[in-house]
Amino acid sequence: MKCSQCGVCCKLFVINLNEEEYKSGRFKTVFEKFGFVDNFAEAELIGAHLLAQKEDGETCIYLQDGKCSIHQDRPQACREFFCESKEEWCQDMIERIRKYKENKS
Ligand code: SF4
Numbered sequence: 001m002k003c004s005q006c007g008v009c010c011k012l013f014v015i016n017l018n019e020e021e022y023k024s025g026r027f028k029t030v031f032e033k034f035g036f037v038d039n040f041a042e043a044e045l046i047g048a049h050l051l052a053q054k055e056d057g058e059t060c061i062y063l064q065d066g067k068c069s070i071h072q073d074r075p076q077a078c079r080e081f082f083c084e085s086k087e088e089w090c091q092d093m094i095e096r097i098r099k100y101k102e103n104k105s
Contacts, residue, residue: 015051
């Protein structure tokens with residue numbers, strides 16, 4: 001399923017950067033003000049490779065007006081998110097999100 005840029009997953013999940021993404025410095029990360037962790041395994045262990053969130057603590061820093069502001073260059077985890085998965089449990093989650101959105105509108 002193609003990403004419709006609904007923005008729901010950008011509020012539900014914390015995004016893990018892979019090693020290349022983390023080391024590239026292209027993305028804002030949750031603990032970056034405390035310095036860069038050279039060893040990626042260590043970064044994973046302490047969560048330094050997680051994408052930064054807004055002050056509300058539940059929204060991705062790159063979500064602007066309900067859309068991903070870096071859509072063309074979004075992390076791998078976002079590209080491979082379950083919207084594109086054919087796994088049964090992913091389809092169940094998609095259905096739950098659809099119902100959640102319907103109830104909010
Ligand atoms: S980088 Fe973009 S697609 Fe990924 S969680 Fe943030 S706003 Fe959503």
